[in-house]
Amino acid sequence: xxxxxxPRPADPVIIFDNVQKTFNLRHARSLKQxxxxxxxxxxxxxxxxxxDHVTFAVAPxxxxxxxxxxxxxxxxxxxxxxxxxxxxxxxxxxxxxVAGLLEVGAGFHPDLTGRENVYLNAAILGMTKAETEARFxxxxxxxxxxxFIDTEVKRYSSGMHARLGFSxxxxxxxxxxxxxxxxxxxxxxxxxxxxxxxxxxxxxGNTMFIVSHSAEQVRKLCQxxxxxxxxxxxxxxxxxxxxxxMQQKRR
Ligand SMILES: Nc1ncnc2c1ncn2[C@@H]1O[C@H](COP(=O)(O)OP(=O)(O)OP(=O)(O)O)[C@@H](O)[C@H]1O
Numbered sequence: 001x002x003x004x005x006x007p008r009p010a011d012p013v014i015i016f017d018n019v020q021k022t023f024n025l026r027h028a029r030s031l032k033q034x035x036x037x038x039x040x041x042x043x044x045x046x047x048x049x050x051x052d053h054v055t056f057a058v059a060p061x062x063x064x065x066x067x068x069x070x071x072x073x074x075x076x077x078x079x080x081x082x083x084x085x086x087x088x089x090x091x092x093x094x095x096x097x098v099a100g101l102l103e104v105g106a107g108f109h110p111d112l113t114g115r116e117n118v119y120l121n122a123a124i125l126g127m128t129k130a131e132t133e134a135r136f137x138x139x140x141x142x143x144x145x146x147x148f149i150d151t152e153v154k155r156y157s158s159g160m161h162a163r164l165g166f167s168x169x170x171x172x173x174x175x176x177x178x179x180x181x182x183x184x185x186x187x188x189x190x191x192x193x194x195x196x197x198x199x200x201x202x203x204x205g206n207t208m209f210i211v212s213h214s215a216e217q218v219r220k221l222c223q224x225x226x227x228x229x230x231x232x233x234x235x236x237x238x239x240x241x242x243x244x245x246m247q248q249k250r251r
Contacts, residue, residue: 013059013095013096014092014207015058016056018053021073022047022050024047024048025046050231051076051087052231053232055090062207063202063222066209066225066226067227067243068229069229075180077211077228081100083098096176097126107121107165108121113149121169122171125169125174142170143166143167145160166194170197176209179212225242
């Protein structure tokens with residue numbers, strides 16, 4: 001007898017379990033107010049929830065967009081995923097190597113050359129010297145930096161800086177790629193090249209988490225969207241519905 005069965009969904013590679021991130025905001029006060037607050041033993045800080053009990057899971061190979069207005073908690077979500085920030089409460093699990101494209105090239109040292117920075121940034125992303133050497137030519141070719149690779153990075157234009165940073169990150173070994181707004185850097189031709197590279201990584205089974213203000217960009221790259229509104233997750237589902245939910249929130 002033939003038996004049918006439901007395939008078991010793959011174990012998630014990202015779990016956000018009831019995650020809360022609170023920042024302490026310091027109030028600007030006059031000297032008199034500061035003294036009064038100290039005398040009355042009042043707290044001069046106000047707790048602010050950048051993320052409020054957010055829960056979701058991401059399956060391997062999924063590409064998820066994080067949408068929301070300015071200050072809704074998108075970058076905070078990515079920083080928590082990359083480990084740059086720790087949650088105030090709740091748990092975050094990630095499986096495999098996570099590479100962040102948070103502020104591309106932010107790890108570049110201005111006084112070092114492009115070549116030296118490639119090795120430095122690749123090491124930050126967890127690559128060994130041998131791995132970087134093997135990919136060095138591809139990294140430089142993709143970035144279109146050419147002979148400027150031996151010039152100090154402080155002489156680079158912002159576009160060159162971003163191109164080299166993007167190139168290092170996409171050539172790193174990773175299972176989960178975090179992308180924050182970087183798709184808005186560079187000219188149209190380079191953006192299209194970045195999109196093509198990301199689609200190639202998706203086809204190879206990479207999981208992606210993308211923050212972008214551009215509905216068109218995320219529609220092309222993601223199947224699913226999470227919408228945040230003042231730190232609260234208000235939608236999680238198919239990308240077209242997520243974009244519609246975000247646009248409704250804007251009205
Ligand atoms: N280190 C911090 N200290 C205090 N508040 C912070 C800190 N980082 C972020 N915030 C606040 O948390 C909220 C969420 O910030 P976040 O950068 O995650 O928003 P975002 O959705 O990425 O915004 P944008 O679209 O403008 O990039 C904002 O109100 C921001 O001011």
